[in-house]
Amino acid sequence: DAGVIQSPRHEVTEMGQEVTLRCKPISGHDYLFWYRQTMMRGLELLIYFNNNVPIDDSGMPEDRFSAKMPNASFSTLKIQPSEPRDSAVYFCASSFFAGGPGTDTQYFGPGTRLTVL
């Protein structure tokens, strides 16, 4: 398997523009997570899906952020309009729930480095 695939790897945009980040999870995984990483705040969970359904979006910073998962092999994170403070590395991760209490291993993509000017 190719692992979690994210695109683009780097994105530079101007304030006010719409940004769409894409993720292809590992085939067969039933959980998908979007994270944001900054030096100041570390790694923050934005939203996660189970079987394509959003389960918890409490980490989404504001209405400018939205995420979708139209099918088991694709998810998007959209920022509209983008602001300089959105500059960060955005990671997608997927996992397979093997049973038992609690979480299982998450497999991370390489990330998208977003710079908003």
Next chain:
Amino acid sequence: SQQGEEDPQALSIQEGENATMNCSYKTSINNLQWYRQNSGRGLVHLILIRSNEREKHSGRLRVTLDTSKKSSSLLITASRAADTASYFCATDKSGGSNYKLTFGKGTLLTVNP
């Protein structure tokens, strides 16, 4: 509040030495995981320890968990320059069907050749 917090924030050692990193957390957990992140890359899972386990080994890695103290440690033995990376602990919260992980801010390990 931060669920998992690593200590120290940075650690610099010589190749061949052992490296120990600690993690403290606040609420009861089901599992605790350790991840590694090389500069500019995604996180890679190292090891998962369940709340009913006290110690786990994987190659040169040894993880301990003390649920009474709400703490964990990661020991890397006979370190190599390739072990240079940031190391994160990640915890979930026990109870319910919660599959969220909360990550600490990490320990930056530098192994000097």
